[in-house]
Amino acid sequence: MTSRAFDLLRACGLALLLAPALTACDADSLPSAPRPARLTAPGGRDAAPVAPPSTPASPARFEAGQAGGDALPEPIARALQTDERVLDCGEGVRDGVSRFRPDWVAAHRVDLDGDVRPDWVVGGVHPCLREAENAFWWVYAGTADGARALMRGERATALEVMRTRTRGFHDLQLHAVSGRGQPLVSTLRYDGAAYVTGSP
8 A cells, every 4th residue: 555545544534533523513503692582562562671680889989079970869959958057057048048059069879779760979069068178968869759868967078888788778988087187987877767877
């Protein structure tokens, strides 16, 4: 047997050995990406795909005097018009009427409880709502018909939304500076109705 004939025979044998493996690799045998489930509405009509539930916002930190943010919702603006911190300020009232305006605060949309509705962290920007390095802070939960106050007028240089939760709501941490310049840190947890210091 010549060398060329031997090489040809070896190549044919190799092809015969690989044939079953190559046949198994056709396009129909490859795994495909999962297809979305088809949804059917009552009456047999195709329904719109259901969006996956939104992921709660990541923990965040907000600084006193931090500008920008989101537009202040009207229900919160109305609540702040009669808030004691606003009314106690020399510029807060004129002729018995609140002078509060939305630009007195910076509003930040967050998701404290993962219910899709926006919740709000509101920090004082106007001098009426500041004391030295500290600002006054409010926290509101979004509701079907507006907003519900969870924390009112706490002083801090920063408000931090923490990763930990109590009764479904992210815990909060307030960073403040004392009159002597000492850093103060307090943790607030949801007690089922509002944020309170310590264990609810």
